[in-house]
Amino acid sequence: MSAREQILAGRTALGIELGSTRIKACLIGEDATTVLATGSHDWENRLEDGHWTYALDDVERGLQAAYAEVVADVHDRYGVRPQTFGALGVSAMMHGYLAFDESGKLLVPFRTWRDTTTGAAADELTELLGVNIPLRWSIAHLHQAVIDAEPHVRQVASLTTLAGYVHWRLTGRRVLGVGDASGMFPIDSATGDYDARMLDAYDAHAGDRLSASVRDLLPEVLPAGAPAGELTVDGAAFLDPAGGLRPGVPLCPPEGDAGTGMVATNSVAPRTGNISAGTSIFAMVVLENALAEVHHEIDLVTTPAGDPVAMVHCNNGASELAAWTGLFRRFAEAAGHPVGPDTAFETLFGEALAGEPDAGGLVAFNHLAGEPIAGLTAGRPLFVRTPDSEFSLANFMRAQLYGVFGTLALGMQVLEREGVALDRMFAHGGMFRTAGVAQRFLAAALRAPVAVGDLAAEGGAWGIAVLASYLRHAGESGLAEYLDRHVFAAASLSVTDPLAEDVTGFIAYLDRYRAALAVEAAAVEAL
Numbered sequence: 001m002s003a004r005e006q007i008l009a010g011r012t013a014l015g016i017e018l019g020s021t022r023i024k025a026c027l028i029g030e031d032a033t034t035v036l037a038t039g040s041h042d043w044e045n046r047l048e049d050g051h052w053t054y055a056l057d058d059v060e061r062g063l064q065a066a067y068a069e070v071v072a073d074v075h076d077r078y079g080v081r082p083q084t085f086g087a088l089g090v091s092a093m094m095h096g097y098l099a100f101d102e103s104g105k106l107l108v109p110f111r112t113w114r115d116t117t118t119g120a121a122a123d124e125l126t127e128l129l130g131v132n133i134p135l136r137w138s139i140a141h142l143h144q145a146v147i148d149a150e151p152h153v154r155q156v157a158s159l160t161t162l163a164g165y166v167h168w169r170l171t172g173r174r175v176l177g178v179g180d181a182s183g184m185f186p187i188d189s190a191t192g193d194y195d196a197r198m199l200d201a202y203d204a205h206a207g208d209r210l211s212a213s214v215r216d217l218l219p220e221v222l223p224a225g226a227p228a229g230e231l232t233v234d235g236a237a238f239l240d241p242a243g244g245l246r247p248g249v250p251l252c253p254p255e256g257d258a259g260t261g262m263v264a265t266n267s268v269a270p271r272t273g274n275i276s277a278g279t280s281i282f283a284m285v286v287l288e289n290a291l292a293e294v295h296h297e298i299d300l301v302t303t304p305a306g307d308p309v310a311m312v313h314c315n316n317g318a319s320e321l322a323a324w325t326g327l328f329r330r331f332a333e334a335a336g337h338p339v340g341p342d343t344a345f346e347t348l349f350g351e352a353l354a355g356e357p358d359a360g361g362l363v364a365f366n367h368l369a370g371e372p373i374a375g376l377t378a379g380r381p382l383f384v385r386t387p388d389s390e391f392s393l394a395n396f397m398r399a400q401l402y403g404v405f406g407t408l409a410l411g412m413q414v415l416e417r418e419g420v421a422l423d424r425m426f427a428h429g430g431m432f433r434t435a436g437v438a439q440r441f442l443a444a445a446l447r448a449p450v451a452v453g454d455l456a457a458e459g460g461a462w463g464i465a466v467l468a469s470y471l472r473h474a475g476e477s478g479l480a481e482y483l484d485r486h487v488f489a490a491a492s493l494s495v496t497d498p499l500a501e502d503v504t505g506f507i508a509y510l511d512r513y514r515a516a517l518a519v520e521a522a523a524v525e526a527l
Contacts, residue, residue: 003029003036003078010084010249012036015465016066017260018092018162020045020279023062025070026461027082032469032487035462037077039069045112052114052369056106056165060238063166067239081244088231088249089468090170091460092162094183094256095134097141099156107152110162111141113280114315116370116377118144126294128205129198131186134299134313135372138184139202139214146209153210159184159217163254169238171229171251176219177467179259182301182309185218192306193221222253224304224467225474252468258284258311259304260463265426265453266488268303269480273422275442275450276459277429281317281408285310291418297373297411304467305479310420312411314373318431320366320381321400342433348397349437355398357505360390363516364403373407380523384516401438402506404431405445406513409506412446426451426493428459436496444502445510453493 006012006029013032016025025039041062045052075081097111111117113136121144125133133140138159145153160168161184164176176184178192188195199215206214222228231239231249239245257276261267262284265274273285284301287308291298299311329344339347367379383399385391425448431438432452443450466487473482 013469017460024461037073041065087468089252089464091464095136102157167254170235173229177253177255180256228253260460264463271423274426282313349434352397355394358508359399360395362399364399443498444506
C-alpha cells in the first residue's frame with residue numbers, strides 16, 4: 001500500500017511524546033522505519049511556589065497543537081487528513097507528582113522530575129526499602145508531602161505520571177507501562193509489577209497518614225505489547241477538538257521518555273545501553289546481573305518489557321550549552337552577520353575539535369537545576385578558569401561540551417566499578433546532530449565506542465510510535481526480537497571509538513571538575 005492508502009486505511013501508528021521543552025508527534029507507516037509525518041509544539045516549565053511545574057491546561061493545548069500540526073503535515077504531503085490510526089501511544093518525561101482526588105480533581109499543581117525538594121523523603125525511603133529512591137521519583141514526592149503533613153495528602157485517591165495522565169484522558173484507564181511505572185515505585189522484574197514486599201513496608205511506615213494503601217493509589221502496570229484501552233469519544237475530542245478523529249483507536253501502555261529512548265536506540269537487551277541528551281541527560285544500561293550495592297548515583301528501573309536497567313540520571317543536559325550558543329548568535333547578529341541555530345552549533349562544535357584534550361584547564365558546570373549525583377540541591381551555571389589557563393574559544397567550547405557529560409561520567413564510573421559490561425552504547429539527542437563532535441567527546445568520557453544513527457532522529461515520539469506498532473506483533477515475538485528483526489535490521493549506524501588523547505584529556509578535565517564542585521556548591525550557597 002502507498003503511504004496515502006495506509007493513512008486512509010488506518011494502517012499507521014501515531015506516537016506523541018511530551019518532552020521537557022517540546023511536545024512532538026510522529027506518524028509511522030506499516031514499516032516502522034518509515035516516518036510519514038511529524039508535528040510539534042514548544043513549551044516550558046515554570047518555577048512556582050518552589051516547584052517546577054506545567055499547567056494541565058498547557059498540557060491539553062500543547063497536545064492539541066502538536067496533533068494539529070501532524071495532521072496538517074499529512075495533508076500537505078498526501079492530500080488527506082487521518083481520521084483513525086492502527087495504534088496510538090503516549091510517552092512523557094518520567095517521575096514527578098500528579099495527585100488526584102476521588103472525583104479526578106488535581107489536588108496540587110504538577111510537580112515535575114526537576115524538583116529537588118524531596119531529599120528527606122528520598123533518604124528515608126532508601127533506608128526503609130533498601131534500594132536507591134531518587135528525589136524525582138513519585139513515591140519520594142508522595143512521602144515528602146506525607147512528612148510535611150500537606151493538607152491534600154488524606155484526599156489522594158490516585159497518583160500517576162504525565163504520560164499516565166494523558167493516557168487516562170484518552171482512554172479512561174489508569175494504567176502505566178512498566179518502564180514508566182518503575183520511576184514511580186520499585187518494580188520486581190520477576191513479576192513485572194510493583195515490589196510487593198516494598199509496598200507492604202511502605203504501607204506499614206506510612207500508617208494512617210494516607211487514606212489508602214499505596215498499591216491502591218498507583219496505576220496498574222502493563223508490559224510492552226499489552227492492550228491498554230481504546231480511544232474514547234471524550235479522548236478523541238481531547239486530542240482533536242476539530243472533530244476529525246474517530247474513537248476506537250487501540251493504545252499501547254503509556255511509557256516514560258527513558259523507555260522510548262531505549263526503543264528508539266534498540267537498547268532493550270542485556271549488555272546494551274543508550275544515552276539521551278536534552279534538557280536532562282541520562283544513561284540506561286540493561287543489566288545481566290543485579291548490582292552488588294545500593295548507590296545513590298544509580299536508579300534501578302526497567303525496559304518497557306520489564307527487564308532491569310541501571311539508570312544514571314542527571315537533571316542538567318544541554319540547556320546551558322544552548323544558552324551560550326544563543327549568546328554567540330546574538331553577537332553575530334549585533335556584528336551584522338546573523339547566523340541560524342544550526343550554523344551556530346556546527347561552527348562552535350567544530351571549533352571545539354581544535355581545543356586542547358583537557359580543554360586547556362577550563363571548567364564548565366551546566367547546572368541550571370540541582371544535581372543529586374553531585375550532591376547539589378540547586379544549580380548555578382558556572383564557568384571557571386585559572387589565570388594560567390589557555391582561554392580560547394576552542395577550549396571554551398570543548399569545556400562546555402565536556403561539562404554536559406561531567407556529572408554523567410561520575411555516575412558511569414560507579415557502574416564500571418560494579419563490573420557492568422556493555423556491548424554497545426547508543427547516543428541520541430539534538431547535540432549529536434553535528435557529526436563527529438559530541439559523539440567523539442562522549443566516547444572519551446565513557447571510554448567506550450558510541451553509536452549514533454538516523455533512526456533515532458525523531459527520538460522518543462518515534463520510539464512510542466514503534467511501541468504502538470508493536471501491539472499487533474506482541475503475540476509473535478518479544479520486544480527485543482521485534483526491534484532486531486523488523487525495525488533495526490537494516491539500520492545504518494555511525495560508530496566512534498574513543499581516541500587515546502581525548503580519554504587522557506577528559507580524565508584530567510574530570511579531575512578538575514570533581515575538585516571544582518566545591519566552587520559550584522559555594523556558588524549555590526552564596527548566590
